[in-house]
Amino acid sequence: MFDLDLWREIFQSINMNRTRSLLSGFTVAFAILLFTILFGIANGLQNTFAEAFVDDANNSITVQSGRTTKANKGLQVGRQIQFKNEDFDYIKEEFEGKVEYITARIYKNFQASFRGEQNVYDIRAVHPDHQFLEKTIMKEGRYINQNDLNSKTKCIVIGRLVEEDLFLKTTALGKYLNLGGIQFKVVGIFTDDGGDNEERKIYMPVTTAQHLYGNNDYIDQINLTYNPEMDYDQALAFSTLLTKKMKNRFSVARSDQRAIRVRNMAEGTKAVSQMTVGLTFIILIIGLGTLIAGIVGVSNIMIFIVKERTKEIGIRKALGASPKSIVSIILIESIFITAIAGYVGLLLGIGVLEIVKPYLVEYFIKDPGVSNSLVVGATLTLIIAGAIAGYLPAKKASEIKPIVALRND
Protein backbone atom coordinates (compact mmCIF):
# COMPACT_ATOMS: atom_id res chain seq x y z
CA MET A 1 0.00 0.00 0.00
CA PHE A 2 1.31 3.42 -0.89
CA ASP A 3 1.60 5.48 2.24
CA LEU A 4 2.04 9.12 1.27
CA ASP A 5 2.81 10.17 4.82
CA LEU A 6 5.54 7.59 5.17
CA TRP A 7 7.13 8.83 1.95
CA ARG A 8 6.85 12.41 3.17
CA GLU A 9 8.72 11.41 6.31
CA ILE A 10 11.36 9.67 4.21
CA PHE A 11 11.81 12.51 1.76
CA GLN A 12 12.11 14.97 4.60
CA SER A 13 14.70 12.80 6.26
CA ILE A 14 16.67 12.49 3.00
CA ASN A 15 16.35 16.16 2.21
CA MET A 16 17.25 17.43 5.66
CA ASN A 17 20.19 15.07 6.09
CA ARG A 18 21.83 15.77 2.75
CA THR A 19 25.38 14.96 3.74
CA ARG A 20 24.37 11.57 5.00
CA SER A 21 22.19 10.84 1.97
CA LEU A 22 24.82 12.04 -0.48
CA LEU A 23 27.50 10.02 1.25
CA SER A 24 25.61 6.78 1.11
CA GLY A 25 24.39 7.54 -2.42
CA PHE A 26 27.93 8.31 -3.52
CA THR A 27 29.24 4.96 -2.29
CA VAL A 28 26.61 3.06 -4.22
CA ALA A 29 26.88 5.22 -7.33
CA PHE A 30 30.65 4.84 -7.31
CA ALA A 31 30.48 1.08 -6.90
CA ILE A 32 28.07 0.75 -9.81
CA LEU A 33 30.10 3.23 -11.88
CA LEU A 34 33.28 1.20 -11.36
CA PHE A 35 31.41 -2.01 -11.98
CA THR A 36 30.00 -0.70 -15.25
CA ILE A 37 33.31 0.69 -16.48
CA LEU A 38 35.43 -2.32 -15.54
CA PHE A 39 32.92 -4.77 -16.87
CA GLY A 40 32.45 -2.71 -20.00
CA ILE A 41 36.16 -2.58 -20.72
CA ALA A 42 36.58 -6.27 -20.05
CA ASN A 43 33.69 -6.96 -22.41
CA GLY A 44 35.35 -4.72 -24.98
CA LEU A 45 38.54 -6.76 -24.72
CA GLN A 46 36.56 -9.91 -25.19
CA ASN A 47 34.80 -8.44 -28.21
CA THR A 48 38.13 -7.67 -29.85
CA PHE A 49 39.32 -11.12 -29.05
CA ALA A 50 36.24 -12.80 -30.40
CA GLU A 51 36.29 -10.75 -33.56
CA ALA A 52 39.96 -11.43 -34.25
CA PHE A 53 39.43 -15.16 -34.17
CA VAL A 54 35.88 -15.72 -35.12
CA ASP A 55 35.66 -13.77 -38.37
CA ASP A 56 36.01 -16.96 -40.32
CA ALA A 57 34.04 -19.97 -39.25
CA ASN A 58 36.09 -21.49 -36.46
CA ASN A 59 35.45 -25.04 -37.52
CA SER A 60 37.05 -24.46 -40.89
CA ILE A 61 39.73 -26.49 -42.62
CA THR A 62 41.73 -25.34 -45.61
CA VAL A 63 43.40 -27.67 -48.07
CA GLN A 64 46.23 -26.17 -50.13
CA SER A 65 48.73 -27.60 -52.55
CA GLY A 66 52.37 -26.92 -53.34
CA ARG A 67 55.42 -28.62 -54.78
CA THR A 68 56.59 -31.95 -53.41
CA THR A 69 59.73 -31.90 -51.30
CA LYS A 70 60.24 -35.65 -51.27
CA ALA A 71 60.40 -38.28 -53.96
CA ASN A 72 57.69 -40.89 -53.61
CA LYS A 73 56.58 -43.93 -55.61
CA GLY A 74 59.00 -43.15 -58.35
CA LEU A 75 57.85 -39.58 -58.73
CA GLN A 76 60.46 -36.91 -58.48
CA VAL A 77 60.92 -34.01 -56.07
CA GLY A 78 59.53 -30.62 -57.02
CA ARG A 79 56.38 -31.87 -58.68
CA GLN A 80 53.56 -29.29 -58.58
CA ILE A 81 50.34 -30.63 -57.13
CA GLN A 82 47.28 -29.13 -58.81
CA PHE A 83 43.74 -29.62 -57.44
CA LYS A 84 40.94 -30.07 -59.94
CA ASN A 85 37.16 -30.20 -59.77
CA GLU A 86 37.32 -33.94 -59.29
CA ASP A 87 39.33 -33.48 -56.09
CA PHE A 88 36.67 -31.14 -54.79
CA ASP A 89 33.98 -33.69 -55.65
CA TYR A 90 36.09 -36.45 -54.07
CA ILE A 91 36.27 -34.72 -50.69
CA LYS A 92 32.61 -33.83 -50.85
CA GLU A 93 31.58 -37.42 -51.48
CA GLU A 94 34.21 -39.20 -49.41
CA PHE A 95 33.47 -37.24 -46.26
CA GLU A 96 29.77 -36.75 -46.65
CA GLY A 97 28.19 -36.12 -43.26
CA LYS A 98 31.44 -34.87 -41.80
CA VAL A 99 31.64 -31.86 -44.07
CA GLU A 100 29.25 -29.02 -43.34
CA TYR A 101 30.13 -26.49 -46.05
CA ILE A 102 32.69 -26.84 -48.81
CA THR A 103 33.96 -24.53 -51.50
CA ALA A 104 36.77 -24.34 -53.99
CA ARG A 105 38.76 -21.16 -54.39
CA ILE A 106 40.55 -19.77 -57.40
CA TYR A 107 42.57 -16.64 -56.81
CA LYS A 108 42.73 -14.01 -59.52
CA ASN A 109 43.80 -10.43 -59.62
CA PHE A 110 42.31 -7.95 -62.06
CA GLN A 111 41.97 -4.33 -62.74
CA ALA A 112 38.34 -3.41 -62.23
CA SER A 113 36.85 -0.33 -63.78
CA PHE A 114 33.49 1.37 -63.88
CA ARG A 115 33.16 4.50 -65.94
CA GLY A 116 36.16 6.65 -64.98
CA GLU A 117 37.05 4.85 -61.74
CA GLN A 118 39.43 1.92 -61.61
CA ASN A 119 41.39 -0.12 -59.11
CA VAL A 120 42.99 -3.54 -58.66
CA TYR A 121 41.16 -6.10 -56.54
CA ASP A 122 41.59 -9.64 -55.30
CA ILE A 123 39.11 -11.88 -57.00
CA ARG A 124 37.98 -15.20 -55.62
CA ALA A 125 36.10 -17.69 -57.71
CA VAL A 126 34.05 -19.78 -55.31
CA HIS A 127 31.14 -22.11 -54.67
CA PRO A 128 27.92 -20.83 -53.00
CA ASP A 129 28.99 -22.42 -49.66
CA HIS A 130 31.78 -19.88 -49.48
CA GLN A 131 29.36 -17.34 -48.07
CA PHE A 132 28.94 -19.37 -44.88
CA LEU A 133 32.63 -20.18 -44.60
CA GLU A 134 33.65 -16.55 -44.68
CA LYS A 135 30.61 -15.39 -42.74
CA THR A 136 29.90 -12.95 -45.53
CA ILE A 137 26.94 -10.71 -44.81
CA MET A 138 24.82 -9.70 -47.80
CA LYS A 139 24.03 -6.02 -47.82
CA GLU A 140 22.14 -5.96 -51.09
CA GLY A 141 21.24 -8.46 -53.76
CA ARG A 142 22.30 -12.10 -53.50
CA TYR A 143 25.36 -14.31 -53.28
CA ILE A 144 26.68 -16.65 -55.98
CA ASN A 145 24.23 -19.56 -56.38
CA GLN A 146 24.18 -23.00 -57.95
CA ASN A 147 22.47 -21.61 -61.03
CA ASP A 148 25.41 -19.31 -61.69
CA LEU A 149 27.70 -22.29 -61.38
CA ASN A 150 25.72 -24.42 -63.79
CA SER A 151 25.40 -21.79 -66.48
CA LYS A 152 28.78 -20.16 -65.82
CA THR A 153 27.15 -16.73 -65.69
CA LYS A 154 29.32 -13.66 -65.69
CA CYS A 155 28.07 -12.31 -62.43
CA ILE A 156 29.96 -11.07 -59.41
CA VAL A 157 29.38 -10.15 -55.79
CA ILE A 158 31.43 -7.19 -54.64
CA GLY A 159 32.49 -5.89 -51.24
CA ARG A 160 31.04 -2.75 -49.76
CA LEU A 161 34.30 -0.86 -50.26
CA VAL A 162 34.57 -1.91 -53.88
CA GLU A 163 31.20 -0.30 -54.45
CA GLU A 164 32.33 2.78 -52.57
CA ASP A 165 35.60 2.99 -54.53
CA LEU A 166 34.24 2.52 -58.01
CA PHE A 167 30.58 3.41 -58.00
CA LEU A 168 31.09 6.44 -55.79
CA LYS A 169 27.70 7.53 -54.67
CA THR A 170 25.61 5.48 -57.07
CA THR A 171 24.48 1.95 -56.40
CA ALA A 172 26.38 -0.93 -57.96
CA LEU A 173 23.60 -3.50 -57.92
CA GLY A 174 22.59 -4.50 -61.45
CA LYS A 175 25.41 -2.52 -63.09
CA TYR A 176 28.19 -4.02 -65.17
CA LEU A 177 31.77 -3.93 -63.93
CA ASN A 178 34.73 -4.37 -66.24
CA LEU A 179 37.13 -6.98 -64.88
CA GLY A 180 40.26 -7.35 -67.02
CA GLY A 181 38.29 -6.55 -70.15
CA ILE A 182 35.22 -8.66 -69.49
CA GLN A 183 31.92 -7.17 -68.30
CA PHE A 184 30.43 -8.76 -65.17
CA LYS A 185 27.04 -8.03 -63.73
CA VAL A 186 27.01 -7.05 -60.06
CA VAL A 187 24.35 -9.23 -58.40
CA GLY A 188 25.17 -8.51 -54.79
CA ILE A 189 27.06 -6.29 -52.35
CA PHE A 190 28.39 -7.70 -49.10
CA THR A 191 29.89 -6.59 -45.84
CA ASP A 192 32.29 -8.53 -43.65
CA ASP A 193 33.31 -8.11 -40.00
CA GLY A 194 36.86 -9.10 -40.91
CA GLY A 195 37.91 -5.55 -41.69
CA ASP A 196 38.48 -3.30 -44.71
CA ASN A 197 40.61 -5.80 -46.57
CA GLU A 198 37.79 -8.34 -46.59
CA GLU A 199 35.41 -5.76 -47.98
CA ARG A 200 37.69 -5.06 -50.99
CA LYS A 201 37.15 -8.49 -52.50
CA ILE A 202 35.14 -9.64 -55.47
CA TYR A 203 33.53 -13.09 -55.72
CA MET A 204 32.56 -14.88 -58.92
CA PRO A 205 31.31 -18.42 -59.69
CA VAL A 206 34.15 -20.94 -59.77
CA THR A 207 32.98 -22.41 -63.10
CA THR A 208 32.92 -18.99 -64.75
CA ALA A 209 36.54 -18.37 -63.79
CA GLN A 210 37.59 -21.80 -65.01
CA HIS A 211 35.83 -21.26 -68.31
CA LEU A 212 37.06 -17.71 -68.94
CA TYR A 213 40.65 -17.96 -67.75
CA GLY A 214 42.23 -21.00 -69.33
CA ASN A 215 39.23 -23.19 -69.94
CA ASN A 216 40.44 -25.82 -67.46
CA ASP A 217 39.09 -27.29 -64.23
CA TYR A 218 41.87 -26.17 -61.93
CA ILE A 219 41.29 -25.20 -58.31
CA ASP A 220 43.78 -23.28 -56.15
CA GLN A 221 42.48 -24.22 -52.74
CA ILE A 222 39.62 -26.04 -51.04
CA ASN A 223 37.98 -24.62 -47.93
CA LEU A 224 35.52 -26.55 -45.83
CA THR A 225 33.97 -26.61 -42.42
CA TYR A 226 33.48 -29.83 -40.51
CA ASN A 227 30.22 -30.79 -38.92
CA PRO A 228 29.99 -28.59 -35.80
CA GLU A 229 28.64 -31.51 -33.81
CA MET A 230 32.10 -33.03 -33.87
CA ASP A 231 34.17 -32.36 -30.79
CA TYR A 232 37.76 -31.26 -30.78
CA ASP A 233 39.26 -34.75 -30.95
CA GLN A 234 36.92 -35.89 -33.69
CA ALA A 235 37.77 -32.77 -35.67
CA LEU A 236 41.47 -33.47 -35.40
CA ALA A 237 40.96 -37.10 -36.41
CA PHE A 238 38.93 -35.92 -39.38
CA SER A 239 41.62 -33.55 -40.64
CA THR A 240 44.31 -36.20 -40.13
CA LEU A 241 42.30 -38.66 -42.20
CA LEU A 242 41.65 -36.00 -44.84
CA THR A 243 45.39 -35.27 -45.06
CA LYS A 244 46.20 -38.95 -45.40
CA LYS A 245 43.65 -39.55 -48.14
CA MET A 246 44.67 -36.50 -50.12
CA LYS A 247 48.33 -37.45 -49.91
CA ASN A 248 47.52 -40.95 -51.14
CA ARG A 249 45.46 -39.55 -53.98
CA PHE A 250 48.35 -37.46 -55.23
CA SER A 251 51.03 -40.01 -54.35
CA VAL A 252 52.71 -37.65 -51.95
CA ALA A 253 55.01 -38.93 -49.23
CA ARG A 254 53.47 -39.01 -45.76
CA SER A 255 56.26 -36.89 -44.36
CA ASP A 256 55.99 -34.28 -47.10
CA GLN A 257 54.85 -31.07 -45.42
CA ARG A 258 54.61 -28.87 -48.50
CA ALA A 259 52.82 -30.73 -51.26
CA ILE A 260 49.46 -31.03 -49.49
CA ARG A 261 48.79 -28.70 -46.62
CA VAL A 262 45.69 -29.20 -44.47
CA ARG A 263 45.17 -26.50 -41.85
CA ASN A 264 42.58 -27.18 -39.18
CA MET A 265 41.32 -24.12 -37.29
CA ALA A 266 40.22 -26.35 -34.43
CA GLU A 267 43.81 -26.43 -33.21
CA GLY A 268 43.78 -22.67 -32.81
CA THR A 269 40.19 -22.59 -31.73
CA LYS A 270 40.90 -24.64 -28.67
CA ALA A 271 43.55 -22.23 -27.44
CA VAL A 272 41.28 -19.30 -28.24
CA SER A 273 38.32 -20.70 -26.39
CA GLN A 274 40.52 -21.46 -23.40
CA MET A 275 41.75 -17.89 -23.40
CA THR A 276 38.18 -16.66 -23.66
CA VAL A 277 37.28 -18.74 -20.63
CA GLY A 278 40.23 -17.21 -18.80
CA LEU A 279 39.12 -13.72 -19.79
CA THR A 280 35.55 -14.41 -18.66
CA PHE A 281 36.93 -15.60 -15.36
CA ILE A 282 38.93 -12.41 -14.89
CA ILE A 283 35.86 -10.34 -15.76
CA LEU A 284 33.82 -12.24 -13.19
CA ILE A 285 36.43 -11.65 -10.51
CA ILE A 286 36.60 -7.95 -11.33
CA GLY A 287 32.82 -7.63 -11.21
CA LEU A 288 32.48 -9.63 -8.04
CA GLY A 289 35.27 -7.67 -6.37
CA THR A 290 33.70 -4.32 -7.19
CA LEU A 291 30.35 -5.56 -6.04
CA ILE A 292 31.71 -6.84 -2.74
CA ALA A 293 33.49 -3.52 -2.16
CA GLY A 294 30.16 -1.78 -2.80
CA ILE A 295 28.31 -4.10 -0.45
CA VAL A 296 30.84 -3.48 2.31
CA GLY A 297 30.52 0.25 1.73
CA VAL A 298 26.75 0.20 1.86
CA SER A 299 26.76 -1.98 4.98
CA ASN A 300 29.14 0.37 6.77
CA ILE A 301 27.05 3.37 5.93
CA MET A 302 23.85 1.68 7.05
CA ILE A 303 25.39 0.82 10.41
CA PHE A 304 26.61 4.39 10.72
CA ILE A 305 23.19 5.81 9.79
CA VAL A 306 21.36 3.70 12.35
CA LYS A 307 23.90 4.71 14.99
CA GLU A 308 23.45 8.35 14.09
CA ARG A 309 19.68 8.07 14.26
CA THR A 310 19.55 6.20 17.56
CA LYS A 311 18.37 9.28 19.42
CA GLU A 312 15.78 10.11 16.81
CA ILE A 313 14.55 6.54 17.07
CA GLY A 314 14.28 6.94 20.84
CA ILE A 315 12.25 10.12 20.44
CA ARG A 316 9.96 8.55 17.89
CA LYS A 317 9.41 5.54 20.14
CA ALA A 318 8.63 7.76 23.13
CA LEU A 319 6.04 9.48 20.97
CA GLY A 320 4.42 6.20 20.02
CA ALA A 321 6.25 4.78 17.03
CA SER A 322 5.97 1.03 16.71
CA PRO A 323 9.14 -0.99 16.08
CA LYS A 324 7.82 -1.87 12.65
CA SER A 325 7.44 1.75 11.63
CA ILE A 326 11.00 2.45 12.80
CA VAL A 327 12.43 -0.39 10.73
CA SER A 328 10.44 0.50 7.66
CA ILE A 329 11.33 4.18 7.70
CA ILE A 330 15.06 3.40 7.87
CA LEU A 331 14.94 0.57 5.36
CA ILE A 332 12.82 2.31 2.76
CA GLU A 333 15.03 5.35 2.96
CA SER A 334 18.16 3.30 2.39
CA ILE A 335 16.62 1.25 -0.41
CA PHE A 336 15.38 4.41 -2.08
CA ILE A 337 18.78 6.08 -1.92
CA THR A 338 20.57 2.94 -3.09
CA ALA A 339 18.24 2.47 -6.04
CA ILE A 340 18.50 6.08 -7.21
CA ALA A 341 22.26 6.19 -6.68
CA GLY A 342 22.70 2.85 -8.42
CA TYR A 343 20.82 4.18 -11.42
CA VAL A 344 22.91 7.35 -11.47
CA GLY A 345 26.08 5.26 -11.29
CA LEU A 346 24.85 3.15 -14.17
CA LEU A 347 24.07 6.19 -16.33
CA LEU A 348 27.45 7.72 -15.51
CA GLY A 349 29.22 4.46 -16.28
CA ILE A 350 27.50 4.04 -19.62
CA GLY A 351 28.18 7.70 -20.39
CA VAL A 352 31.88 7.32 -19.61
CA LEU A 353 32.09 4.20 -21.76
CA GLU A 354 30.40 6.01 -24.65
CA ILE A 355 32.83 8.90 -24.39
CA VAL A 356 36.01 6.84 -24.22
CA LYS A 357 34.83 4.25 -26.74
CA PRO A 358 36.56 5.78 -29.80
CA TYR A 359 39.86 6.18 -27.94
CA LEU A 360 39.95 2.60 -26.75
CA VAL A 361 39.89 0.92 -30.15
CA GLU A 362 43.67 1.14 -30.49
CA TYR A 363 44.04 -0.60 -27.14
CA PHE A 364 42.15 -3.62 -28.45
CA ILE A 365 38.93 -2.69 -26.71
CA LYS A 366 35.97 -2.79 -29.04
CA ASP A 367 32.39 -1.82 -28.21
CA PRO A 368 32.86 -1.71 -24.45
CA GLY A 369 29.48 -2.09 -22.81
CA VAL A 370 27.47 -4.02 -20.31
CA SER A 371 24.14 -5.66 -20.67
CA ASN A 372 21.33 -3.87 -18.88
CA SER A 373 20.30 -7.01 -17.07
CA LEU A 374 23.78 -7.34 -15.62
CA VAL A 375 23.82 -3.82 -14.23
CA VAL A 376 20.26 -4.04 -12.96
CA GLY A 377 21.29 -7.28 -11.27
CA ALA A 378 24.29 -5.59 -9.70
CA THR A 379 22.19 -2.68 -8.45
CA LEU A 380 19.60 -5.10 -7.07
CA THR A 381 22.36 -6.99 -5.29
CA LEU A 382 23.56 -3.76 -3.73
CA ILE A 383 20.03 -2.81 -2.72
CA ILE A 384 19.43 -6.19 -1.14
CA ALA A 385 22.82 -6.06 0.56
CA GLY A 386 22.06 -2.56 1.80
CA ALA A 387 18.66 -3.68 3.01
CA ILE A 388 20.09 -6.64 4.90
CA ALA A 389 22.95 -4.55 6.24
CA GLY A 390 20.46 -1.88 7.28
CA TYR A 391 17.81 -4.25 8.55
CA LEU A 392 19.87 -5.81 11.31
CA PRO A 393 20.95 -2.55 12.97
CA ALA A 394 17.53 -0.98 12.31
CA LYS A 395 15.83 -3.94 13.93
CA LYS A 396 18.19 -3.73 16.84
CA ALA A 397 17.64 0.00 17.16
CA SER A 398 13.88 -0.49 17.08
CA GLU A 399 14.17 -2.93 19.94
CA ILE A 400 16.29 -0.90 22.30
CA LYS A 401 14.36 0.78 25.06
CA PRO A 402 13.67 4.38 24.17
CA ILE A 403 15.19 5.43 27.46
CA VAL A 404 18.54 3.93 26.42
CA ALA A 405 18.37 5.62 23.05
CA LEU A 406 17.47 8.95 24.63
CA ARG A 407 20.24 8.75 27.19
CA ASN A 408 22.69 8.41 24.35
CA ASP A 409 23.64 12.06 23.96
Next chain:
Amino acid sequence: MLKIHQLNKSYPIGDSSLHVLKGINLNVEEGEMVAIMGSSGSGKSTLLNIIGMLDEADSGEYILDGLPIKNLTEKKAAVYRNKFLGFIFQSFNLINYKNAAENVALPLYYQGIKRKERQEQAMFHLGKVGLADWAKHLPKELSGGQKQRVAIARALAANPKLLLADEPTGALDTKTSHDIMAFIQQLNDEGKTILMVTHEEDIANMCKRIVRLKDGVIMEDVKVTQDRAENYV
Protein backbone atom coordinates in the same frame (compact mmCIF):
# COMPACT_ATOMS: atom_id res chain seq x y z
CA MET B 1 -5.41 7.66 37.88
CA LEU B 2 -2.10 6.00 38.66
CA LYS B 3 -1.50 3.20 41.13
CA ILE B 4 1.90 1.75 41.93
CA HIS B 5 2.30 -1.09 44.37
CA GLN B 6 5.54 -2.68 45.58
CA LEU B 7 7.51 -1.72 42.51
CA ASN B 8 11.04 -3.13 42.29
CA LYS B 9 13.73 -2.51 39.76
CA SER B 10 17.38 -3.40 39.67
CA TYR B 11 20.09 -2.99 37.06
CA PRO B 12 22.83 -5.52 36.52
CA ILE B 13 26.28 -4.10 37.09
CA GLY B 14 28.86 -6.65 36.13
CA ASP B 15 28.17 -9.75 38.19
CA SER B 16 26.18 -8.03 40.92
CA SER B 17 23.08 -5.91 40.48
CA LEU B 18 22.08 -2.50 41.69
CA HIS B 19 18.72 -2.39 43.42
CA VAL B 20 17.38 0.98 42.29
CA LEU B 21 13.75 0.86 43.36
CA LYS B 22 12.92 -1.03 46.51
CA GLY B 23 9.18 -1.53 46.82
CA ILE B 24 7.67 1.78 45.77
CA ASN B 25 4.03 2.50 46.58
CA LEU B 26 2.47 5.53 44.99
CA ASN B 27 -1.02 6.72 44.11
CA VAL B 28 -1.66 9.74 41.99
CA GLU B 29 -5.14 11.14 41.48
CA GLU B 30 -6.37 12.97 38.45
CA GLY B 31 -5.47 16.65 38.40
CA GLU B 32 -2.51 16.29 40.75
CA MET B 33 0.86 17.90 40.16
CA VAL B 34 3.54 15.81 41.79
CA ALA B 35 7.27 16.50 42.09
CA ILE B 36 9.52 13.50 42.55
CA MET B 37 12.69 14.62 44.29
CA GLY B 38 15.89 13.01 45.29
CA SER B 39 19.61 13.20 44.82
CA SER B 40 21.16 11.52 41.81
CA GLY B 41 21.04 7.78 42.16
CA SER B 42 17.93 7.91 44.33
CA GLY B 43 15.92 6.19 41.60
CA LYS B 44 13.68 9.12 40.69
CA SER B 45 14.40 8.97 36.96
CA THR B 46 14.01 5.21 36.91
CA LEU B 47 10.62 5.57 38.53
CA LEU B 48 9.55 8.14 35.96
CA ASN B 49 10.79 5.95 33.11
CA ILE B 50 8.80 3.01 34.38
CA ILE B 51 5.72 5.20 34.69
CA GLY B 52 6.42 6.40 31.15
CA MET B 53 6.69 2.80 29.86
CA LEU B 54 10.15 3.64 28.64
CA ASP B 55 11.48 1.05 31.03
CA GLU B 56 10.01 -2.02 32.70
CA ALA B 57 9.83 -2.92 36.38
CA ASP B 58 11.13 -6.25 37.63
CA SER B 59 8.21 -6.80 39.94
CA GLY B 60 5.25 -4.96 41.41
CA GLU B 61 2.05 -3.54 40.09
CA TYR B 62 1.54 -0.53 37.92
CA ILE B 63 -1.98 0.45 36.93
CA LEU B 64 -2.53 3.46 34.71
CA ASP B 65 -6.09 4.70 34.39
CA GLY B 66 -7.39 1.26 35.28
CA LEU B 67 -5.10 -0.53 32.81
CA PRO B 68 -2.49 -2.86 34.28
CA ILE B 69 0.83 -2.14 32.61
CA LYS B 70 2.64 -5.42 32.50
CA ASN B 71 4.46 -7.52 29.95
CA LEU B 72 3.65 -5.13 27.18
CA THR B 73 4.80 -5.96 23.70
CA GLU B 74 6.79 -3.21 22.04
CA LYS B 75 3.87 -2.49 19.79
CA LYS B 76 1.37 -2.19 22.60
CA ALA B 77 3.73 -0.06 24.66
CA ALA B 78 4.05 2.25 21.66
CA VAL B 79 0.26 2.56 21.41
CA TYR B 80 -0.12 3.23 25.16
CA ARG B 81 2.67 5.78 25.22
CA ASN B 82 1.07 7.52 22.29
CA LYS B 83 -2.41 7.52 23.78
CA PHE B 84 -1.85 8.08 27.50
CA LEU B 85 1.45 9.83 27.96
CA GLY B 86 3.13 13.08 27.04
CA PHE B 87 6.85 13.46 27.64
CA ILE B 88 8.87 16.53 28.44
CA PHE B 89 12.62 15.95 28.65
CA GLN B 90 15.47 17.92 30.12
CA SER B 91 17.27 18.01 26.77
CA PHE B 92 14.02 18.73 24.87
CA ASN B 93 14.59 15.84 22.43
CA LEU B 94 13.18 17.58 19.42
CA ILE B 95 14.00 16.01 16.05
CA ASN B 96 16.56 18.42 14.72
CA TYR B 97 15.64 18.24 11.05
CA LYS B 98 11.95 18.88 11.62
CA ASN B 99 10.59 22.35 12.21
CA ALA B 100 8.57 23.25 15.28
CA ALA B 101 5.18 22.45 13.76
CA GLU B 102 6.40 19.11 12.37
CA ASN B 103 7.83 18.14 15.74
CA VAL B 104 4.53 18.92 17.43
CA ALA B 105 2.63 16.96 14.78
CA LEU B 106 4.76 13.83 15.14
CA PRO B 107 2.69 12.08 17.88
CA LEU B 108 -0.39 12.74 15.75
CA TYR B 109 1.33 11.06 12.80
CA TYR B 110 1.72 7.96 14.91
CA GLN B 111 -1.97 8.15 15.78
CA GLY B 112 -2.73 7.94 12.09
CA ILE B 113 -4.37 11.34 11.89
CA LYS B 114 -4.58 12.94 8.45
CA ARG B 115 -1.92 15.40 7.44
CA LYS B 116 -4.14 18.45 7.21
CA GLU B 117 -5.66 17.83 10.60
CA ARG B 118 -2.24 17.19 12.07
CA GLN B 119 -1.05 20.53 10.83
CA GLU B 120 -4.10 22.30 12.23
CA GLN B 121 -3.75 20.68 15.62
CA ALA B 122 0.00 21.31 15.72
CA MET B 123 -0.62 25.00 14.99
CA PHE B 124 -3.27 25.11 17.70
CA HIS B 125 -0.91 23.69 20.32
CA LEU B 126 1.97 25.87 19.19
CA GLY B 127 -0.36 28.82 19.58
CA LYS B 128 -1.13 27.65 23.08
CA VAL B 129 2.53 27.78 24.05
CA GLY B 130 2.83 31.15 22.31
CA LEU B 131 5.02 30.02 19.42
CA ALA B 132 2.63 30.17 16.47
CA ASP B 133 5.00 32.59 14.73
CA TRP B 134 7.87 30.14 15.08
CA ALA B 135 6.13 27.18 13.49
CA LYS B 136 8.47 27.00 10.48
CA HIS B 137 11.68 27.31 12.48
CA LEU B 138 14.05 24.44 13.08
CA PRO B 139 15.00 23.61 16.68
CA LYS B 140 18.48 25.07 16.20
CA GLU B 141 16.90 28.44 15.47
CA LEU B 142 15.03 28.45 18.79
CA SER B 143 16.20 29.39 22.28
CA GLY B 144 16.22 26.82 25.08
CA GLY B 145 12.94 28.11 26.51
CA GLN B 146 11.32 28.06 23.10
CA LYS B 147 12.52 24.50 22.47
CA GLN B 148 11.04 23.38 25.77
CA ARG B 149 7.77 25.05 24.88
CA VAL B 150 7.74 23.25 21.52
CA ALA B 151 8.39 20.03 23.44
CA ILE B 152 5.46 20.83 25.76
CA ALA B 153 3.24 21.53 22.77
CA ARG B 154 4.30 18.18 21.34
CA ALA B 155 3.55 16.44 24.65
CA LEU B 156 0.10 18.03 24.64
CA ALA B 157 -0.63 17.32 21.00
CA ALA B 158 -1.78 13.77 21.56
CA ASN B 159 -4.01 14.96 24.41
CA PRO B 160 -2.46 12.57 26.98
CA LYS B 161 -3.94 11.68 30.33
CA LEU B 162 -0.63 12.07 32.08
CA LEU B 163 2.20 14.52 31.45
CA LEU B 164 5.64 13.27 32.48
CA ALA B 165 8.47 15.75 32.83
CA ASP B 166 12.06 14.74 33.50
CA GLU B 167 13.89 17.78 34.86
CA PRO B 168 11.96 20.05 32.49
CA THR B 169 13.90 23.12 33.66
CA GLY B 170 17.25 21.40 34.10
CA ALA B 171 18.80 22.97 31.01
CA LEU B 172 17.23 26.42 31.40
CA ASP B 173 18.19 29.60 33.27
CA THR B 174 16.10 30.74 36.26
CA LYS B 175 13.90 33.20 34.42
CA THR B 176 13.11 30.79 31.58
CA SER B 177 12.56 28.04 34.16
CA HIS B 178 9.91 30.15 35.83
CA ASP B 179 8.28 30.84 32.45
CA ILE B 180 8.08 27.14 31.73
CA MET B 181 6.84 26.33 35.23
CA ALA B 182 4.16 29.00 34.97
CA PHE B 183 3.02 27.33 31.82
CA ILE B 184 3.04 23.85 33.32
CA GLN B 185 1.07 25.14 36.31
CA GLN B 186 -1.45 26.61 33.92
CA LEU B 187 -1.83 23.22 32.25
CA ASN B 188 -2.41 21.69 35.67
CA ASP B 189 -4.98 24.36 36.42
CA GLU B 190 -6.77 23.23 33.29
CA GLY B 191 -6.91 19.72 34.76
CA LYS B 192 -3.88 17.88 33.39
CA THR B 193 -2.22 15.41 35.72
CA ILE B 194 1.48 16.16 35.87
CA LEU B 195 4.39 14.16 37.23
CA MET B 196 7.83 15.70 37.22
CA VAL B 197 11.26 14.76 38.36
CA THR B 198 13.42 17.57 39.69
CA HIS B 199 16.19 18.14 42.16
CA GLU B 200 15.54 21.86 42.56
CA GLU B 201 13.60 22.79 45.71
CA ASP B 202 12.06 25.95 44.27
CA ILE B 203 10.76 24.05 41.24
CA ALA B 204 9.39 21.27 43.47
CA ASN B 205 7.61 23.86 45.60
CA MET B 206 5.69 24.95 42.52
CA CYS B 207 3.98 21.55 42.49
CA LYS B 208 1.14 20.50 44.76
CA ARG B 209 2.78 17.44 46.20
CA ILE B 210 6.38 16.39 46.79
CA VAL B 211 7.55 12.78 46.89
CA ARG B 212 11.11 12.41 48.19
CA LEU B 213 13.11 9.37 47.20
CA LYS B 214 16.30 8.18 48.78
CA ASP B 215 18.14 5.00 47.84
CA GLY B 216 15.10 3.57 46.13
CA VAL B 217 12.66 4.14 48.95
CA ILE B 218 10.06 6.86 49.43
CA MET B 219 11.21 8.86 52.44
CA GLU B 220 8.52 11.48 52.43
CA ASP B 221 5.28 12.13 50.56
CA VAL B 222 3.67 15.48 51.41
CA LYS B 223 1.14 17.83 49.95
CA VAL B 224 2.45 21.39 49.74
CA THR B 225 0.97 24.77 49.07
CA GLN B 226 1.68 25.58 45.48
CA ASP B 227 4.16 28.36 44.91
CA ARG B 228 2.86 30.18 41.81
CA ALA B 229 5.55 30.70 39.23
CA GLU B 230 4.00 33.84 37.79
CA ASN B 231 4.99 35.64 41.01
CA TYR B 232 8.60 35.36 39.91
CA VAL B 233 8.18 36.37 36.33
